[in-house]
Amino acid sequence: MQPFPTIEAIKAAQERVEPYVHRTPIFQSSALNRIFEAQLYFKCENLQKVGAFKARGAVNAVLSLGQNDLKLETGLTRAVTTHSSGNHAAALAYAACCRGIKAHVVMPDNAPPVKKAAVTGYGAEITYCPSTQQAREDALISLVEQTGAIFIHPYDDQRVICGQATAALELLEQVPDLDTVIAPVGGGGLLSGTALSVSALKPKIEIIGAEPEGADDAYRSLQAGYIIPLENPQTIADGLRTSLGELTFPIIHHYVSDILTVSEKSIIEAMRLIWERMKLVVEPSAAVPLATLLSKRSWIKGTKIGLIISGGNVDLDKLPWL
């Protein structure tokens, strides 16, 4: 097992990404505070560059590459690459754009046009493949062989984890006296980064992961003590369908006190509450932390809770309550 990233590495990441990502605001809603009988502080990563916290990790990873890493034998500059149909694809395209290098993104050919546009809008090149996991990985491998591009994993990468950790670092600066921080968990990049920042700087704050019942690999894995990947996750929270990785699992296992799972119904209810009461467009995954509070309210009464709103990229033609 690799040693966990240090708080110094996270602070270095913060300095590195600071010119390229937003210090996103904290939103509060007196209506929601009344409903939940607690002080809720929403860290609005839906207002982040590319509409999601993923910009932090991708920018940190790409800016961490040394000049030598980027040199091809031909004298040309190496590109970066990933396979993703989600926010990491746009984030990597944005990060490459910041660094002035090329990005290749492997996407399933049935990816929504808006996702494709987000990637090409930052000048990245898309390689299409069939929409199976195997086809994506094969396409990525052959792309790396052909171009020498550097693969940036969406979450199982220490530079990515350190980048995602900067969201919680900011949250702790913005609201110093929280009792609990809740982050959604998919592959675990955001939750492990959050756990590292919070445990290093405010070890008394409880760290909770929020996960859809239909993609509860983190819950099961923490119960079992080893990674139990899910074969066929079923949830509208499309950002949380991935399973924990070799790097993210041990960090989460060590620092996170609980994984709370939520139904699809409660995700939709929480999402709608945020839209209606806070006037914020958030994607289903971003509503999962609030969804955990809908059913288990007694322990939160009177406490101060930070919730990480992970992103706001949602298909406005297909809202889950319609």
Add this chain to the structure above:
Amino acid sequence: MQPFPTIEAIKAAQERVEPYVHRTPIFQSSALNRIFEAQLYFKCENLQKVGAFKARGAVNAVLSLGQNDLKLETGLTRAVTTHSSGNHAAALAYAACCRGIKAHVVMPDNAPPVKKAAVTGYGAEITYCPSTQQAREDALISLVEQTGAIFIHPYDDQRVICGQATAALELLEQVPDLDTVIAPVGGGGLLSGTALSVSALKPKIEIIGAEPEGADDAYRSLQAGYIIPLENPQTIADGLRTSLGELTFPIIHHYVSDILTVSEKSIIEAMRLIWERMKLVVEPSAAVPLATLLSKRSWIKGTKIGLIISGGNVDLDKLPWL
């Protein structure tokens, strides 16, 4: 004609409402700035109390009432009242709540449940009536006769105009070097207030009103030089269906350089742009200022434009692009 409210009256309103309304943030979007080739500054009154700028005017009006105004002969405290199915209803309910007095709101019996809930949520009492203008006015008159409640007009009231003017006052503090300010125009409370603040403090800034083609009474009235109310306005921008009033018209006539009208299609396009690119839930009326820029872009190139996002109260079950 009454003299126009002074900048001193507006500054007094700002001081009066400050404990009860949010100093709303300014949002910018690099994506929209690229699209429009201008610097756009959005004053986010969708994040205001009750989800709309209307909180400012209602709070200023209600807090401006003297103790004597509120005394009934019976020794009881007078209530405030209005007829509205929109944001002014919730705003007056909220304002009365701040002052600790009662509010009666006349609403059409077919008003959406969410609007009714917003009013009763602040402890106001609803009197239902048929949904014609005549029935509303009759119900209001009989309510005033029965209860002695004080009628607060949604826009044709100097205290309301001064309250709405505080949004632009803040905008000028937040972004001191604008070239143009664009506000939507319905009854004209927001636009006239904006015009008063801007012309007093930054007379070189151009003030523009934004109006749906299907409710273009302000455009026609300014052309004619007198008020031409609309009989049957047709627009999805439900906050802008009202016509200019005796107090708002002369202010707008004096200070506003242009009223730009926009199609329903462009309102929907602008609304969707704000949702997608800025991750903000805004109501159709709030998108009308941006809609004016969709078709006439040449004059804005390279300029700094403040746009007032008037509100975010929208029925999430009936989005106009679906």
